[in-house]
Amino acid sequence: MFRKNIVRAAAVGVVVVALVAGSAVAAHAADTVPPTVGSKGPYYIGDAGDGSIIPAGTELDFDYALIGMPSADPADIEAVFPGTPDGETVRTFISPRGSEHTPAQWTAWADSAFKTGTKDVIYPAVTLGAQILGNQSTVRAGGNFSIGFAFMKNNNLNLADGDVYFTYITVQPNGKWTFATPDGSGPVDPEPSADSFDVNLEAVTTSAPDGALSLVAPASNTATIGNPALVDGLSTSTGSLGDFSVVDERFQTHPGWTLTTTVTQFTNAADSSKIINASQLGVAPKLVEPNAAVTLANPQVAGSATYPSVFAQTGDTAAAGTAKFNADLKFVSPVNMPAGTYTSKLTLTLASK
Template sequence: MLKSNFARFAAVGLAAAALVSLGATAANAAPVPTEGPLYVYDGNGILIPTAGHVFDWNDNISASLSATDMAAPFHCSADATDSYTFLAPQGQELTRSAWQAYAPNGFTAEGSKDLLAFTLSPYQQTNGTQGVAKVNGGKWSLGLACTKDNGVNYASSGVWWLPVTVEAGTGKFTADPVGDPVVGSPATIDLEATTVPVAPDVDGPLSLNVPVGAKATLGAAALVNGLSTSTGKLGEFTVTDERALSKKGWTLTSSVADFVNGTNTIDKKQLGIKPIVVSGTAVAAAAQVAGSATGSAPFAELAPLAAVGTTKLNADLTFVAPKDSVVGTYTSKLTLTLASK
């Protein structure tokens, strides 16, 4: 079902009808309504979204063809000699004698066939009996018509109107949407889908998967700020969480042993670790800086109720040896521990 917050109000073509002015007898073919949305502006020139808006009978409001320019002109056909705003029963907008009330409306300049924003205020339709619509309520249209022969007949084209529903007694009215939504107006489509649990009775497993024989070898050392420094990657590994029902979340921690070369030792705090979430919804922990690392620290976590599945992880490693370290190759172990929240 389509919903719209801004409605499109367009002239709708009707069958030909006899056109008779008040107290006169003359007729011509029904005019051609001019298609186009009508936008409503208040007395300060501010656009009013019409859908659901309740107007008072005496509100000072106007209609324009533009949502951004209140002064965008309406164009009458070449045979138009005058124009009128009107209040008419819905369905009788093209029957001149059916107008309940009306008021003259001028062109922008002498010789021009253009009209500016026209008044939609029912109380300003000063000729006729506009009070009938206020007392009785019901379905009405507020419009603008290009006319000729001193208003007796319609011009060849140029009729616009806004259908409204009037509340009896108070005269309050709301616009009736007609046709499609205005291009660019918000529209929504209701969607519905049904899902089933991954496992109807129990959660799946939570597991840590590190490649067999995994080993991280840091690159060739180089002097950085006068200290032997080497960098590398820990290597990708995964945490798989199939607990689609409980979604408890998890925490992953890392701990590092001291680095050893025979009888020589370098403290584990010299290994900097920057956890990386390669893919998945987990969050990486803060980096451990070489020289001040704690040796045992959080690596990553998945919050409760977060989307479960497979998380791929890695880390940047930086090893900085103290100045008095014996030259050589040092080894250590990094242990990963996975726990449910």
Template sequence: MKINLTRVAAAGLAVAIGIGAVGLGATSATAAVGDWTPNGTPEPYYIYDFDGVLQNGTTVLHYDDGFVASPSPTDVEARFAAAPADAEGVWVFIAPKGKETSIADWSSKIDFGLLVPGPDNRVLQPTASMAQFPATTFGAVKAAGGDYSLGFAFTKNNGVTFVGMGAYNTVHVVAGTGDYTYDVPQQIPGGGGSDPVGGTGEIGITTAVAGPVDGALSLTVPSGAKATLGNPTLDADGRSISTGSLPTFSVTDERFVSKPGWTVNTTVADFGSGSNSVPASALGIVPSIGASSTSSGVSKATFLAGAQSSSLFAEAVAGSGIGQTDLSGALTFTAPKGTPAGTYTSTMTVTLVSK
């Protein structure tokens, strides 16, 4: 179907308009009003050429060619929805995205005409051609290109006051030429007054919490726990060196109220093999805290030599150490030069003390 051309723009481009009773041969039907892309336009905004062919969104629309808009994807002569009661005129605009309702922020605009009083004040075929805009204001858009909103809006006070949105769409302007493409409208799920397909809500929840009570502080060392150091080798000084690791032992602190903290100390007896002995200081220990621990704020000694006197292995200061702390350590035994061969044994005593 051909578009009804009822006047010619000042720039010489044929522009089809139809506002109220002015449009010739226009149908009275319009597309359903709803939520459309881009989000914020009250109606879809489809673009047709002057032969009434719907543009598909991928074809480049040339700056000098003529185009008009319709709310229908099948009827170029469909009218847009009625204007607000206080609207006096219609302006076609191109604006930065998000600035559609701010006349002062529009990049360029043209006066599309006065509204005809009466119940049928619905816009027909607003122009969608780029050449329609004044060169003085559209020049910056043409030079820079980019994404804009193209559409029309209702105004009063000679186009100064915005009173309502007609419809618009996103256009992608080619820098330097003013050619453009546009996004074919899509209805947003749940819009247009249809039954909702989703939603959110809030439910208040109130619960009582019983006050915490202190539990116990305990130490767990596996039954029969043993550390065996093997594969002895002689170093450059002729000393026998062997390595191993401590089995994991655990501190559990369930004193959730007082949280006084705790200390783990260790003592090591001298090593003996028959009548031969090696002092406890021959054992070096590098403590470690297991990754499976649930406590926080626990610190450990960097290194300690096994000694008959108590040595700090790990500790939790007041306010920390609640939960389970798994402890272990790397062992290195360095026998003094000349120590007779044999199997030497000792015992480590682990003591947990509350702060």
């Protein structure tokens, strides 16, 4: 029965070679490789010829035909490594120790397969020479590695929930290598100490709604630019626009928005023939409260302002929520215009990007 299964495994990458007695396996000190940590479960190494478990610390040739097994019990010779529904492919691999869960860091690997008709794995190849993809020469040069297999998904980019099974190995520059095998007494990962415990966490979340974009006007619809004073011979008045807000609750789509300022010409309240151009009004946007999503426009300078002009905007990164604004206003009257009260209209327009 076992030899029949080995033939099936060989079709998916297990290299079975003829064994020459005494040339491929040799006794070696079992303490040369530290205990394996991080494998999903025990990973025993068996002889691909007869399925016998090879003792930890045995020195092996680089191309000696070997298979991985989840149990050291001869009665479990056909035991499988259980997979999960999300598994799409299987790969055997050699990796630096600690990189077993990161496919991008594997040193060498090979495509393998599931047991026919299942998502489980049986007899994955442990032969170092069978890991034909990647950089096998790095392994042959010697060092500390892990050898095992992984359940994969997403075109071999990510691990499936079946995870990885592996054991630590040490390769000599001549290609000979030894390995560590769990003794079957418990999980490979260290158990919590007596004064600790594990808690499984479940976090329940909700999605933010994709709301609306709106503009909230100042409390007063009139902004007074007063306290006129002569600056370099020109009447200069100052004031503020008043607090107003942009509310962006489009938390799902967040395309961004643009706030634009337009200003009409200023007309003398006592003599409508006396007109001052809107360019004499300076507008300096400011945030009343910090908002990292908002970018303020540069101030429009009194005497050389141009309208329409951008007041503030956001990009397609995240909804800004509520952004509260104000603006400093500065009006400079030309020297040839009479003193008095001049009226105009400033309009702020909010548009989605």
